[in-house]
Amino acid sequence: MKRQYGFYFDSDRCIKCKACEVACKQWKGIKAGTIKLRRVEEVTSGVFPEVKRRFISISCEHCAQAPCITACPTGAIIKRPDGIVIVERDKCTGCRACLEACPFGAPQFGEDGLMQKCDMCLDRVENGQTPMCAATCPTQALRWGTLDRVSVFATHNALNKFAKNQ
Amino acid sequence: MTQKDEGTTIADLNPNNKIIPTFCHGCGAAKPKCGILCHVVAGKFVRVEGNPEAFNNWGAGCTSLCAKGNTGPQFLYAPKRLQYPMKRAGDKGEGRFTRISWDEALETIAYKLKENKRKYGAESFGVLSPEIWPVLDTFGRRFLNVYGSPNYLHSALCATPRMAACKATIGFRSIAPDDWSKTKLIVNWGGNCENSGINLGQPNDILNALETGSKMIDIRPMLDPLGAKADVWLPVRPGTDGALALAILNIIINENLYDADFVEKWCYGFDKLAAYVQRNTPEWAENKTGIPADKIRLAARMMGTIKPSFIKIGNGVGDQTNDGTAVVSAICLISAITGNLDVPGGLLGGLPQVGAPLIKTNQIAKLNEKAPTDLVDKLVAPETPKWYQKMGFMPHGPTSAYYKALMSILSGKPYPLRVLNASCSNPLSATRNPRRVAEALKKLDFMFVADIYHASHVDYADIVLPACTSYEHSDQICIKNVKEGTWLGIYNKIIEPLGESRSDWQIYLDLAVKMGYGEDFWNGNMDACLREQLAPSGISLEELRNSPKGIFIKRTQPAPAPQYQRYTQLFKDLPHGKVQCYNEFLGGKDSCDGVSKLNYLPVYQGPPEGIAETPELLKEYPLVLSDVHAHRYSHHSFMQDVPYLREQQPYPWLKINPAAAKKYGIADGDWVRVESPHGWSKFKAEYFAGISPEVLMTKRGWWQGCDELGLPGYNEFDGGSEVNNLYNANEKLFDKFHSQMAKQTLVKISKIEEAQP
Numbered sequence: 001m002k003r004q005y006g007f008y009f010d011s012d013r014c015i016k017c018k019a020c021e022v023a024c025k026q027w028k029g030i031k032a033g034t035i036k037l038r039r040v041e042e043v044t045s046g047v048f049p050e051v052k053r054r055f056i057s058i059s060c061e062h063c064a065q066a067p068c069i070t071a072c073p074t075g076a077i078i079k080r081p082d083g084i085v086i087v088e089r090d091k092c093t094g095c096r097a098c099l100e101a102c103p104f105g106a107p108q109f110g111e112d113g114l115m116q117k118c119d120m121c122l123d124r125v126e127n128g129q130t131p132m133c134a135a136t137c138p139t140q141a142l143r144w145g146t147l148d149r150v151s152v153f154a155t156h157n158a159l160n161k162f163a164k165n166q
Numbered sequence: 167m168t169q170k171d172e173g174t175t176i177a178d179l180n181p182n183n184k185i186i187p188t189f190c191h192g193c194g195a196a197k198p199k200c201g202i203l204c205h206v207v208a209g210k211f212v213r214v215e216g217n218p219e220a221f222n223n224w225g226a227g228c229t230s231l232c233a234k235g236n237t238g239p240q241f242l243y244a245p246k247r248l249q250y251p252m253k254r255a256g257d258k259g260e261g262r263f264t265r266i267s268w269d270e271a272l273e274t275i276a277y278k279l280k281e282n283k284r285k286y287g288a289e290s291f292g293v294l295s296p297e298i299w300p301v302l303d304t305f306g307r308r309f310l311n312v313y314g315s316p317n318y319l320h321s322a323l324c325a326t327p328r329m330a331a332c333k334a335t336i337g338f339r340s341i342a343p344d345d346w347s348k349t350k351l352i353v354n355w356g357g358n359c360e361n362s363g364i365n366l367g368q369p370n371d372i373l374n375a376l377e378t379g380s381k382m383i384d385i386r387p388m389l390d391p392l393g394a395k396a397d398v399w400l401p402v403r404p405g406t407d408g409a410l411a412l413a414i415l416n417i418i419i420n421e422n423l424y425d426a427d428f429v430e431k432w433c434y435g436f437d438k439l440a441a442y443v444q445r446n447t448p449e450w451a452e453n454k455t456g457i458p459a460d461k462i463r464l465a466a467r468m469m470g471t472i473k474p475s476f477i478k479i480g481n482g483v484g485d486q487t488n489d490g491t492a493v494v495s496a497i498c499l500i501s502a503i504t505g506n507l508d509v510p511g512g513l514l515g516g517l518p519q520v521g522a523p524l525i526k527t528n529q530i531a532k533l534n535e536k537a538p539t540d541l542v543d544k545l546v547a548p549e550t551p552k553w554y555q556k557m558g559f560m561p562h563g564p565t566s567a568y569y570k571a572l573m574s575i576l577s578g579k580p581y582p583l584r585v586l587n588a589s590c591s592n593p594l595s596a597t598r599n600p601r602r603v604a605e606a607l608k609k610l611d612f613m614f615v616a617d618i619y620h621a622s623h624v625d626y627a628d629i630v631l632p633a634c635t636s637y638e639h640s641d642q643i644c645i646k647n648v649k650e651g652t653w654l655g656i657y658n659k660i661i662e663p664l665g666e667s668r669s670d671w672q673i674y675l676d677l678a679v680k681m682g683y684g685e686d687f688w689n690g691n692m693d694a695c696l697r698e699q700l701a702p703s704g705i706s707l708e709e710l711r712n713s714p715k716g717i718f719i720k721r722t723q724p725a726p727a728p729q730y731q732r733y734t735q736l737f738k739d740l741p742h743g744k745v746q747c748y749n750e751f752l753g754g755k756d757s758c759d760g761v762s763k764l765n766y767l768p769v770y771q772g773p774p775e776g777i778a779e780t781p782e783l784l785k786e787y788p789l790v791l792s793d794v795h796a797h798r799y800s801h802h803s804f805m806q807d808v809p810y811l812r813e814q815q816p817y818p819w820l821k822i823n824p825a826a827a828k829k830y831g832i833a834d835g836d837w838v839r840v841e842s843p844h845g846w847s848k849f850k851a852e853y854f855a856g857i858s859p860e861v862l863m864t865k866r867g868w869w870q871g872c873d874e875l876g877l878p879g880y881n882e883f884d885g886g887s888e889v890n891n892l893y894n895a896n897e898k899l900f901d902k903f904h905s906q907m908a909k910q911t912l913v914k915i916s917k918i919e920e921a922q923p
Contacts, residue, residue, distance in 0.1 A: 013373045015360040015391035017798050021234040022810045026240075027213055032809030032874050044855050048823055049401050051856045053394035055447060135229040136216060138365045139373050157377075164379045 002065055004083030006062060006151035007134065010157055014055040016040055020133035024059070027132040035108035037118045038133050050152035055144050058086060059133065060106035060118040061159065070097075071101035076115070080090060083147070084120045183207045186660040187217050187714055189644055191636040192241075193363050194232030194801045195299040195590055200235055200365050201644070204402070204637060204660040211637060211660055214238035216365075219715040221646045221653050223365050229541065232364040233798060233811065238637060240808045243567065243666075245873050246620050248632035252877075258608045261625040265730060267523060268666065268676070271629050276680040278612040279313065282585045283419025288314030289544040289582040292571055295320045295562075296305030296494065296802075300642065301920035303531035303562050305674040305687075306587075311537035312683050319572070319584065320565035321596060324794070325885035327904035330550065331494035334503050334751045334903075336517075336736040340513035341887035342368070343476045344728055346375040350510030351472035352382045355497060355622045356407060357480030360392045362796035368478075370441040381472055383465050385410070386459065386482065387792060388821060388863050389856025398465055401858050404792030405773030405910030406455045407483040411496035412770055413451030414466040416443040417503065423470025425505030432733050433502060434741065435748020435766075442767045453777045454770070470504055473822045477501050481795045484688045488899050489771035495749065496768040508730050515736045521725035525717070526702040527645055532563065533686060546583055548904045551758045566757070567905035568895055569597040575606040584611040586909040589633070590670070595867040596804035598907050599895035600882035601845070613677045616673045622869040622882065623874035628743070632667035639669030640711070641692045643699060653706065656696075658675050683902020757902035764902055773910040774894040775843065777860065780912065783843065787912035789826070790861045791840065812872040818880055818887035819864060820849035826859035827851055830915055837918040840864075842892040842911045845884050862913065864889050 023031070038059035045052045060083045060098040069077045069085070077098060083117035087098075087107075094113040099105070107115045121131035128137065134144035143153055183205060190200045202218020205213040210579050214236060216222055216229040223230045251271035256262030282291055287821040293310060295302055295318055302318075310318060320326065332339035343349045352372060355869045356908070359368040363495060369392065376382060376395055384393035385400045385407070393399050402410055418424050419440045429436050448459035448466075454464075470473060477497055484494040506512035538544070542555045543650040547570035555564050572593060575582050586607075594600040607613060607626035614622050616631040624630055636642075640659045645652065663669070668676070671692055678687035697707050705717055741750040753766030772779045796802065806812055820838055832838055834853040839846055840862070857863060868887040871879035880887035891910050900907050 012377070012395065015364070015369055015373075017233055017360065017364045017369075017391075018814060019233045019236060019364070022236040023215075025232065025810055026236050027215075027237075029212070031812045031874075032240075037568060046855065048825075048855055048858055049399065051389050051394075053389060053391070053856060055391065106882055127488050130229070132215065136231045138230040138232055140224075140230075141373075160377050164377075 003146045004145065005125065006083060006146070006147045006150055007059070008143040008153045010021055010141050010153070011056055013042070013139045013148055014057060015139055016042060016055040017138060018134045019153055021058050023136035024118070024131045034144035035110045035116060037108060037116065058104050058106070058134070061104055062120060067101040067103070068107065071097040073097060084122065084125070086119050086122070087115050087117060089114050089116070168594060185660050186903055187220070187655065188658045188660060189636055189655070190231065190238065190461060192232060192237070192801060193366070194297055195301070200231060201655055202231065202235065202238065204238065206660050209661060211239045211242050211470045219653075219718070220655060221648050223367050223897060224370050225241070225648055226650055230365055233814070234805065235365060237808045237810045240908045242635050242637050242803070244619065244807055246807060246870070247664055247667070248617055248620055248624070248630060248668055248911055250632055251666065252380070252630040253376040255414065256823070258602065258626045262395050265629060271631055271678055274629050275614050275677060277875065278557065278585060279681065282611065283313065286584055289317060289546065290581065291315045292317035292319050292546065292566065292583045292585070293586075293587040293593040294568065294589065294593060295565070296596070297321070297324055298562065299590060301670040302590070303675065304532065304733070305442060307532045307563055308530070308686065309674060309678060310548045311533045312686050313681075314538050314733055315563045316537070316541040316566070318563065318565050319568045320549050320562070322549050322567045322569070322900075322905040323485045323597070323907065325400070325481065325485065326561060327490050327901070327906050328479055328481070328494050330559065330904055331484060331491040332479070332498055333559070333739070334491075335495040335498040335746050335749065336507060337740050338515045340515065342371070342514065342518070343474070343511050344514045345511065346371040346380070347378055349375055349380055349476045349897065350511065351468060352473035353469065353475060353477040353771045354381055354382065354392060354396070355384065355385045355477055355479050356482030356484070357478040358390070358482065358794065358796055359801040360390060361794060362598050364798055380587070381468065383468060387442070387492065387857065387861050388854070394856070398461075398468065399454065399456050400461065400465055401493055402788055403454070403456045403777060403858070403861060405487050405776060405829055405908060406778075407487065407768045408489050408493040408496060408768065409446070409451045409454035409456065409772065410462065411493060412443050412446035412768065413448045413462050414500055415439070415503075416446045416498060417463055417466035418470040418500065419443060421467070421470065424503040425468065432737065432744050433747050434750070435746065436503070436746035439499065439747035439767065449523060454772060456777070456860065469500055473506065474502065474509050475506050485906055486795060486904055486909045488774060488908040490901050491752075492765065492768040492771065493905040499745070499747055499768070507745070508736060510730060512727070515732055519723055519728040520647060520649040521723070523566065523645070523647040524719040524721065525645060525654050525705070527643065527654070528699050528701055532700060534563065536686070546574045546581065548758050550903060552757050552760070553756060565878050567900075568593070569599070569895065570900070570905060571607045572597070572603055577713040578601065586610055586613045588627065589614055589616040589621055591804055592623045592867075592869070594623050594882040595869060595888055595890060598890050598893050599844075600888055600891055602895065603899070605885070616670060619870070622642060631673055632665060633670050633673060634663035634667040636776060638663040641669045641671040641696070643696065643710070651718055653716050653718045654703065654710065656710045658711070661786065671727055671864050681806060692774070709841040722842075752903060758905055759902070762902055764842050773908050774896065774899050775912040776910065777912075787842065787913060787914045789913050790910060791842065791864070791892060791913045792861070792887070792910045793864045793866050797865050800865070800867070803869060806870040807872045809872055812849070812877055816875065816877055818848070818868045819852045821854040821863045822851050823855050823857050823859040824853045824855065827853060830917070832917050834914065836886070838920045840892065840913050841915075842913045844894060844911065847887050847889060847891050848922065849887060862915070866890055
């Protein structure tokens, strides 16, 4: 099987700087105030002074079993052999079934009404570069690589947390 | 663990496009640290990314950039860019201008400057300093020296007050430990690195340390993103950090948590300090700071027992409280008596010990020898005491305090400034009391501005010069000395400057030539100046310009073993060669106003208006207001016009605890009238749980509109949205050593019913 690419995100390292969100927009030339192919969200809980804040950077997560693909009535969404999920916009009818199916709210609909989403910066990946959002992350909260490579980050992170709690 | 990109190259994506390396100024003119790669397609700047050759953030191979850095093209093509020289056509403040030629503009300025010197003396000319801006710190000072004026108007709210208070107490200022991974306790006290320099390394370093087990205490009024990762958050009332620091000293001393050996050998006056802080109990501090006494005890015990620790002293406590010198002194003393000075993982004395630079360059000389010898005596409003300035301790030469100097225009005391260079700094938002500042600007004989944007203060200028952005010039070099070696890069003009705009460097040279100072200013030739800077490196300007990856000299010899505990050297300027627990360096000497004397001990003053400080006022104004100094979606008061950034914060925001908001009938998103004893401004409520119900926080500087998003700018006066309109600007209350001004006050709030733009 061809190697699969994926994102890795560590909420403990995210400081809601939104560099990823802005980097995505400028690289893709998306107009401000319109769609977001990547977004940073916050979950706040508790009451002052016992307050917790968590930050999450979300885009299309290029699921192994992508529900959007199953949901799309026209077969416009496909998973490439390298794992990247892309939309063939000429086949999209703008029915938004993919948005209903996606647990991350990743499919976006701009002025033309057709679906757009993160393509993992195919232009960069095919040029041997990291997608813009992960390349720009100032705290290494968001990373990208082949799945076996990002799983090393996850293991490393889990070991650190285990050691810290000892 | 650092991500390493396999196969990442600076390869061009399209052979018809150009990728040009240069430097980002998203953190402002003072911090041109992040190398960038600019993609230019058909002569237009379209995309930007971090330059992996430029040792950004965590170093070799790093491609990161912050949100601001990612908006380069929008920054360059901003609709409100100044593109042509102009002269004022209407009244001051009205904003009507006529386009003129560069020659006419520069000749007018030169004529006025010469006339002013002849009529009123050179010292009646002042220049606003935005920050440690390389152009001003070199060419600007050189120009002042040759002209003969000392009046470099420094903001008194930047890093230098902190630096000075650290030096006066422990002999040095430490901005980072030698290695964060050795630090077992990180105390972030009013520091704001996840807002003020996200890509400059500290957030990443701190997160690495937390990942490997460091503890962290965060002391800020809001639960900011890094605070959310801390073990302990102390939500201090704005402006009361001095009380907290004294109580922590009280606990550490009374519970014998201090390093007795260090205190014995290296601290002067410890017993006097110990006796003094007996009054500063945790209960006393609870009343001032709003932090429960037991929580103060918990934090103090952590600081007394977890070693090594590094206390990062931020702008919020050192530079923006009117007792900043005492606050910083007290915090430095916590580090000192717990034995955390110049130890591995503690407060490193001096620069990171990575080895000597392998590329040598010349600093641009300031020509201090050309200046009159009585420069300090002629300062219109000394930022620090004259005796201190005469000792040569000011890092950038003699300075007057920005706000006080502007007020001389109105008071005429000791003499009025008459001509002002107000470039790269908007005084209506960069200091307090915009109403009085505007009156002062109107009263000036002559004001000129070189800026990128038509900022709100530009309306008061007589002559306006268009400056280009950092993307449009090739006039600056950047050198980085890191553990792997030394890297040298140079700015590259990625497109021709818009309109007739010129680089700030070239503008100074051109003006100097018109003044007849050509001989001292390379006869207007910037390349000649760059060659002089490069001379000791053996690298020619052509070679550097032809090296798109910059020039890197790899370190072949390992750096010498780091040195620690260099106390004789670090304390050499301090009385008795010791840490000043009882401060004889400052104590008993003249203050900056020349009237009162400075304190020997870090006496708590507190904010000019506060919950515990002014109980009478509290009855009418029940809430505390303050603001963040730097922000991740703007640069000070600039960049509100950048669409990608403005959409993140469309309106002047006011963080308010939901419980407090409901008490005043304010819903999330309502416009709120915020009124202090000094003025009123309007902000949009944003519910936020991570702030005390008695505190409100906002951000200054909303004068820029954003055309693309159809969002307006808001002015600096009553009814606008400038927080500086609300603070106490009584000069008598400013810090007596370094002129710091309070940015904390009491306010009352009410919902604005009418729709607002």
